[in-house]
Amino acid sequence: MTTIDATPVDAHDSHAGFWGAYIFSRDHKTIGKQFLFASMIFMAVGGLLAMIIRWNLGFPDQPVPLLGSIMGEAMVDDKGVILPEFYNVLFTMHGSIMIFFVVIPMLNGWVANFILPLQIGARDMASPLLNMLSFWFFVVAALVVLSGFLVEGGAAATGWTAYPPLSALAGMGQTLWIVGVAILGLSSIMGSVNYITTVIKLRAPGMLMMRMPIPVWSVFITAFLTLLATPVLTTAMVMLLMDNSLGTSYFLPQIVVSGELMETSGGRPVLFQHIFWFYSHPAVYIMVLPALGVAAEMLAVFSRKPLFGFKTIVYMLLAIAAMSFIVWAHHMYQSGMSPAAAKWFMFWTIAITIPPSVILYNMVVTLLGGSIRFTTPMLHGLGFLSMFLIGGLSGIFLASAFTDIFLHDTYFIVAHLHYVLFGGSLFGIFASIIYWFPKAFGKMMSERLGKVHFWLTFVFFNLTFFPMHFLGAAGHMRRIAYPLNYDHLVSSQLLNTWISVSAFILGASQLIFFYNFIASMRSGKVAVANPWEANTLEWTIHKPGHGNWGPQLPVVLNGPYEYSHPEVEADFLPQTQPLKAEG
Amino acid sequence: MSRRFQRTALWSAGLSFLFAALVAGAWVVKAQENYSGWWLPVNIAPEYGQLQDLMFNIFLVLTSILALIFYALMAYAFIFNRGRKGKKGFYTHGSRRFQLGLVAFFTVFVIGGEIFVLGQVTGDVWDRMKQGVPENALRIEVMAEQFAWNIRYPGPDGKFGKTDLELMDEENPFGIDEDDPAAGDDVVTVGRLHIPLDVPIHILLRSKDVLHSFFIPVLRVKQDAVPGETINVWMRALKTGKFQMVCAELCGLGHTAMKGSVVVESKKDFQAWLEQEAAVD
Numbered sequence: 093m094t095t096i097d098a099t100p101v102d103a104h105d106s107h108a109g110f111w112g113a114y115i116f117s118r119d120h121k122t123i124g125k126q127f128l129f130a131s132m133i134f135m136a137v138g139g140l141l142a143m144i145i146r147w148n149l150g151f152p153d154q155p156v157p158l159l160g161s162i163m164g165e166a167m168v169d170d171k172g173v174i175l176p177e178f179y180n181v182l183f184t185m186h187g188s189i190m191i192f193f194v195v196i197p198m199l200n201g202w203v204a205n206f207i208l209p210l211q212i213g214a215r216d217m218a219s220p221l222l223n224m225l226s227f228w229f230f231v232v233a234a235l236v237v238l239s240g241f242l243v244e245g246g247a248a249a250t251g252w253t254a255y256p257p258l259s260a261l262a263g264m265g266q267t268l269w270i271v272g273v274a275i276l277g278l279s280s281i282m283g284s285v286n287y288i289t290t291v292i293k294l295r296a297p298g299m300l301m302m303r304m305p306i307p308v309w310s311v312f313i314t315a316f317l318t319l320l321a322t323p324v325l326t327t328a329m330v331m332l333l334m335d336n337s338l339g340t341s342y343f344l345p346q347i348v349v350s351g352e353l354m355e356t357s358g359g360r361p362v363l364f365q366h367i368f369w370f371y372s373h374p375a376v377y378i379m380v381l382p383a384l385g386v387a388a389e390m391l392a393v394f395s396r397k398p399l400f401g402f403k404t405i406v407y408m409l410l411a412i413a414a415m416s417f418i419v420w421a422h423h424m425y426q427s428g429m430s431p432a433a434a435k436w437f438m439f440w441t442i443a444i445t446i447p448p449s450v451i452l453y454n455m456v457v458t459l460l461g462g463s464i465r466f467t468t469p470m471l472h473g474l475g476f477l478s479m480f481l482i483g484g485l486s487g488i489f490l491a492s493a494f495t496d497i498f499l500h501d502t503y504f505i506v507a508h509l510h511y512v513l514f515g516g517s518l519f520g521i522f523a524s525i526i527y528w529f530p531k532a533f534g535k536m537m538s539e540r541l542g543k544v545h546f547w548l549t550f551v552f553f554n555l556t557f558f559p560m561h562f563l564g565a566a567g568h569m570r571r572i573a574y575p576l577n578y579d580h581l582v583s584s585q586l587l588n589t590w591i592s593v594s595a596f597i598l599g600a601s602q603l604i605f606f607y608n609f610i611a612s613m614r615s616g617k618v619a620v621a622n623p624w625e626a627n628t629l630e631w632t633i634h635k636p637g638h639g640n641w642g643p644q645l646p647v648v649l650n651g652p653y654e655y656s657h658p659e660v661e662a663d664f665l666p667q668t669q670p671l672k673a674e675g
Numbered sequence: 676m677s678r679r680f681q682r683t684a685l686w687s688a689g690l691s692f693l694f695a696a697l698v699a700g701a702w703v704v705k706a707q708e709n710y711s712g713w714w715l716p717v718n719i720a721p722e723y724g725q726l727q728d729l730m731f732n733i734f735l736v737l738t739s740i741l742a743l744i745f746y747a748l749m750a751y752a753f754i755f756n757r758g759r760k761g762k763k764g765f766y767t768h769g770s771r772r773f774q775l776g777l778v779a780f781f782t783v784f785v786i787g788g789e790i791f792v793l794g795q796v797t798g799d800v801w802d803r804m805k806q807g808v809p810e811n812a813l814r815i816e817v818m819a820e821q822f823a824w825n826i827r828y829p830g831p832d833g834k835f836g837k838t839d840l841e842l843m844d845e846e847n848p849f850g851i852d853e854d855d856p857a858a859g860d861d862v863v864t865v866g867r868l869h870i871p872l873d874v875p876i877h878i879l880l881r882s883k884d885v886l887h888s889f890f891i892p893v894l895r896v897k898q899d900a901v902p903g904e905t906i907n908v909w910m911r912a913l914k915t916g917k918f919q920m921v922c923a924e925l926c927g928l929g930h931t932a933m934k935g936s937v938v939v940e941s942k943k944d945f946q947a948w949l950e951q952e953a954a955v956d
């Protein structure tokens with residue numbers, strides 16, 4: 093039933109010299125690392141933008157320290173204070189970079205590429221070429237979007253959601269954003285067909301579907317979401333591009349802009365929102381499910397216990413994926429859509445909390461009765477578990493159309509999305525980097541620095557984002573540059589300053605991670621083959637070269653979670669090791 | 676590795692403490708409810724608005740309980756299941772029956788809660804709010820534009836004059852057709868929404884350019900204004916005073932300054948104000 097590729101893959105890379113081996117590599121491990129490095133750079137850029145956002149909100153009317161003097165006149169006034177139009181660029185680019193160029197490529201580029209073939213015992217992706225293209229399309233997409241900073245009028249400024257008519261009326265920076273996001277869509281589609289094919293066709297002998305570790309399952313299921321949803325995003329982007337640049341009116345009714353009647357007619361702005369969220373709701377699972385898979389893996393490995401309810405978790409992931417296509421309009425309760433339809437979306441949105449509840453519960457039960465090792469990847473896994481929970485719970489307030497009336501478009505949303513994306517996805521991403529660092533670079537990351545980084549991040553993450561729930565409850569709108577303009581927000585300023593100070597410490601703490609990453613790569617402790625004493629296949633090869641395994645592919649005998657098996661002396665049982673000695 | 680495990684008591688205590696602090700924090704802030712700027716602002720809306728806050732508080736109780744149960748389980752594991760060298764975990768794959776029970780439990784809990792709370796309370800009020808504009812409501816047209824709120828009252832005849840996008844300019848933000856006899860007594864203001872106390876208000880919400888969102892925190896209303904569409908919103912104010920009205924949907928450069936005020940006054944004062952405005956026109 094499984095197809096076996098017994099010959100090591102073509103040796104193109106080994107003859108390819110520097111360019112072939114490091115730049116245009118087709119080796120999934122190299123491509124995974126390329127995604128990792130690129131996304132880390134974008135994370136720094138996106139993070140820096142967040143710091144400037146927070147400066148403006150916490151210390152209004154004060155010149156931006158250090159950067160104020162070097163920022164252009166389209167960004168700051170002559171005293172160095174952020175201009176409101178540039179503020180719109182800041183959160184738009186911050187959100188877009190974090191979503192499109194950090195979380196999605198980290199999970200569906202780095203984790204998927206590096207881990208998937210290694211954990212299922214494949215020599216590479218089904219199509220190494222497509223895999224390479226997927227990376228380079230991603231790079232081009234990012235450069236196109238970021239090049240908006242260089243053009244007349246500045247980068248996109250209509251939010252990461254780019255709702256028309258505003259986005260259709262905007263200038264060159266917005267056009268570049270649309271084109272870039274469409275290109276990113278192509279990159280995602282290429283990646284996803286590859287992951288699906290690889291899982292279906294290239295599993296090692298004995299790697300039954302239900303013996304695949306949970307990170308593989310989550311990436312595999314996510315790939316279906318990407319494949320089904322992304323073309324819809326691409327369509328939306330093409331239509332928006334035409335409205336923006338070619339004079340069509342898909343999303344534009346007759347409108348009057350600054351006193352002038354535009355030559356548009358017949359389109360509907362809300363249509364864009366339906367198409368956009370038809371992609372972007374599944375996309376929120378694209379942004380979180382692989383992180384969930386990674387976190388679940390950490391919990392099992394470091395609790396030295398089988399992942400509790402493993403099969404149920406798989407089925408629940410499938411349920412989430414299926415249901416994620418019928419809840420999109422919960423982002424649009426106040427958009428003027430039919431209130432009757434809104435109730436239908438509300439029903440399914442609340443129903444979709446069932447599978448994640450079951451998953452989280454199984455994850456926490458995995459801890460019970462364990463022999464928990466609090467390593468840094470485990471701490472990040474626990475960070476995921478505890479913070480994603482809060483994101484899920486605050487989601488209940490937003491899922492109910494009725495409470496959403498007040499909370500929609502306030503900081504309650506900003507709090508919610510950061511608990512899910514930062515507390516969830518980003519902790520999962522940190523876990524993945526630290527956990528697989530020894531496999532990727534042959535060294536261990538420093539545990540001491542790692543712990544300092546985790547605790548600072550965990551504490552200041554909460555001090556930054558938890559109070560945003562309060563701001564939202566007070567009616568503090570998102571995407572506003574000057575809260576002090578509003579009577580009802582004057583007394584919130586203390587909170588805003590508090591949040592900003594915490595955010596700066598949070599941002600600065602990430603430097604520890606970057607330092608640890610680079611320093612450990614050069615001079616970290618040399619890793620042994622299986623440093624975490626884990627079961628999965630990637631730990632059966634010490635330093636995987638091209639084609640990963642030698643002439644013989646591993647033969648899988650067990651499920652991935654046989655930890656602390658009573659008949660085995662050690663507390664783990666690699667998937668390739670027979671339960672009882674041959675005899 | 677073993678020595679490191681010994682020190683994990685610190686992590687455990689730290690984590691558990693933080694979790695508890697988060698939940699507690701929410702409640703401490705809630706206790707200060709009247710300290711506006713940190714929690715739901717005053718609520719001068721009738722039933723529909725009170726129910727929104729009630730639901731918010733119900734969810735707060737519910738989610739706090741769920742979070743505490745969850746964190747208690749985690750804390751239990753951190754304290755009692757810390758690793759030691761040579762200590763194995765408890766080997767179990769669980770049972771099918773347990774998993775079925777788990778799925779069944781959450782299904783009943785969620786769907787049941789949904790039918791009970793949302794079906795009975797929220798769903799009904801949602802309908803009334805979004806669809807059930809009261810018959811006798813006072814009609815006011817609100818036209819959002821970059822970056823202002825234009826407001827129009829039908830005047831004594833109770834009828835709005837015809838409008839046309841082609842006639843819109845700075846002097847005439849609604850594009851009112853002056854040839855229409857109903858137009859003569861229409862009252863137009865910018866950024867100041869006067870409404871009478873305790874009278875249902877029917878807002879005909881429009882936008883001439885991009886998306887905006889009509890948000891009055893104290894009245895618990897929020898509705899996007901969509902160009903090309905007229906959306907019905909209704910509300911009622913139970914307290915006189917001047918309150919903030921804002922735009923909650925990103926609408927461009929001046930979004931952060933797009934605000935207005937709502938002036939709630941007694942019916943008599945409102946009538947006087949309207950007549951005075953009509954006379955000025």
Ligand code: HEM
Pocket residue numbers: 139142143145146183184186187188190191194195250251252253506509510513514517518556569570571572573595598599
């Ligand atoms: C130190 C870390 C971070 C800080 C201080 C921060 C701060 C903020 C703030 C204040 C906003 C709201 C801006 C506004 O509405 O005016 C925002 C928006 C947003 N953030 Fe972050 N953020 C951080 C990290 C992240 C991460 C890691 C992600 C994703 C993984 C992320 C994703 C987003 C998104 C999607 C938006 C919405 C943008 C929009 O409104 O279009 N942020 N962030």
Ligand SMILES: [Cu+2]
Pocket residue numbers: 372373374376419420422423
């Ligand atoms: Cu959604």
Ligand SMILES: [Cu+2]
Pocket residue numbers: 886887888922923924925926927929930931933
């Ligand atoms: Cu606005």
